[in-house]
Amino acid sequence: MRPRRGDYGFDAPYVLLGLATAAALGLGAAIILLVNSFPTLASLSLAASVVFALSTLSFLWTTRRRKFMVWDELLASLAAARR
Numbered sequence: 001m002r003p004r005r006g007d008y009g010f011d012a013p014y015v016l017l018g019l020a021t022a023a024a025l026g027l028g029a030a031i032i033l034l035v036n037s038f039p040t041l042a043s044l045s046l047a048a049s050v051v052f053a054l055s056t057l058s059f060l061w062t063t064r065r066r067k068f069m070v071w072d073e074l075l076a077s078l079a080a081a082r083r
Contacts, residue, residue, distance in 0.1 A: 011063045019059060023052035 010016055026049030033042035 011067075016056065016059050016063070019052050019056040023049050023056055025049075026052055 030046040
């Protein structure tokens with residue numbers, strides 16, 4: 001893959017912010033629930049927090065890296081098809 005020249009920002013930045021916020025709130029809720037002796041609810045909240053955190057990381061990777069990799073592959077295949 002060639003070095004990336006453009007910086008097109010984040011796709012849907014408010015969605016990214018929402019996912020990260022949900023992950024943080026889920027973690028906070030898990031801690032509060034654990035301290036107040038609700039281990040089952042705490043583990044559910046922690047699981048939801050992990051899902052949101054992984055979604056945030058996936059969103060970041062696909063927005064900042066993967067889309068350029070796909071574009072590069074598509075442009076290379078178009079160039080090969082023209083030969």
